[in-house]
Amino acid sequence: MCTENPNYHICNPKQIIRAALSHDFISLFCEKNSDGTRHLRLKGKDLFQRMGRRLKDHDMPEIVKYLKLTPTVTSIDFCYNEIGDSGLEILAKTFFNGENDLSYINFMHCDVTGRGLGYLNESEFFNLKEIRLNGNPLGPQSAGLIFNLLQKCSDLTYLDLAESQQTFESIAAICSFVERSRVKILDVSRVLPKDPMYINNSPALANDIGYLLDRNTSLLEIHLQKCDFIGHDMELLMYGLETNKHLIMLDVGCNNIGNYGLEVLAKWLKTKPPLRALNVSNNQIGEIGARALALVLPFTIIRLLDITNNHINDIGMNHLLFSLKKPDRIRLLYIWGNPFGEKTNLILDRLFKSGVLLQEHTDVKVYHVDGVAYQAYYPSNHYKHKYYCVMDHGCPVELKIKRNKVADEFSQPRALIDLKNYDRYPPVNLNLPKRYPCYDFCDSTCLDSK
Structure with missing residues (x-):
């Protein structure tokens, strides 16, 4: 295991690979899903402990090349890397300029600003369903870009804007955009800037969220952590x-x-x-x-x-x-x-x-x-x-083909709790047959006749 302290290294320096990424190396981080799709896991901490550095903008051409050769990749995790706006520009102009089936992408703590978000908005084929932008200094000027993003991705269901250095004005604008969208999960935790000169007006934020909940009919989950709410804000x-x-x-x-x-x-x-x-x-x-x-x-x-x-x-x-x-x-x-x-x-x-x-x-x-x-x-x-997106054991584990089980919405037993980042309860029992909705104009369910 390696740490990011340059004066402390446990692993052999000769084993640290500082060269550019290769197709075979990226394949080691590609997980297979039970539905035939793949998940590309490129966490910054994991990569640093394996190759001595995190992803940079000059790594994106090789990643884009891999994505084009592997169209079954539908989700990518870039968290805790240093790709920045330049890397996002390469991804937008060389990958999102053509048809793709990418539905989930995680840019958590990747040094992305509003300029990088603008490159994504210029993409021609941008049909994401889930996008995470938390931990990036987007700034209040990104509110209009988020509106364009919601228009381009009409099927977007998960939007994470936590800790993105917004202001009350930009939050109000974002809430008005989400009102007319199909977003099901919204996270605006810790969005306020930590500038000591900025006055924290938590009632204004609570009021904006209240109007959003009143007018929106698609939201299923809303996360409002670390917003300095007090008891009267709940009113x-x-x-x-x-x-x-x-x-x-x-x-x-x-x-x-x-x-x-x-x-x-x-x-x-x-x-x-x-x-x-x-x-x-x-x-x-x-x-x-x-x-x-x-x-x-x-x-x-x-x-x-x-x-x-x-x-x-x-x-x-x-x-x-x-x-x-x-x-x-x-x-x-x-x-x-x-x-x-x-x-x-x-x-x-x-x-x-x-x-x-x-x-x-x-x-x-x-x-x-x-x-x-x-x-x-x-x-x-x-x-x-x-x-x-914390590593399971804090250190890189053995690289092997990982297969993720993706639960079908008709799997049994029926899900009593099925929330983002929580384990499904009860877990899926593969021995039970799936139950599909009955389309014979009744409210009951019936087993698949096949």
């Missing part, structure tokens, strides 16, 4: 949440909504919205907020709840745990980082033994020492691990 967000009938995941983690903000959300949950996942982690929530959520939780269809790293004690946590056994049970529960003790541990132990909770879907493991119940962290929540 502005309610303008859109109360009228929206399609949202299934709300992520307001890493804000400061507190007890009052969760009480506002609890009043909304009384109306039985179609929400299936709620993330309120790192929000200064205490016993009062937990009790307000526990009172309405049995009447919701929430199956994923993340309340990690708050201030919920034994009393508040007990209220929540006693409300889990409901018609639509909580399947994924994350509570680590709260100051609860032995009373909560005993209740968790009983829930695990009764089958109300499953250990592999909860981030707390209960163990006993001298008759006393303690808790330990159980690594079951991989959301951040997958979102930030």
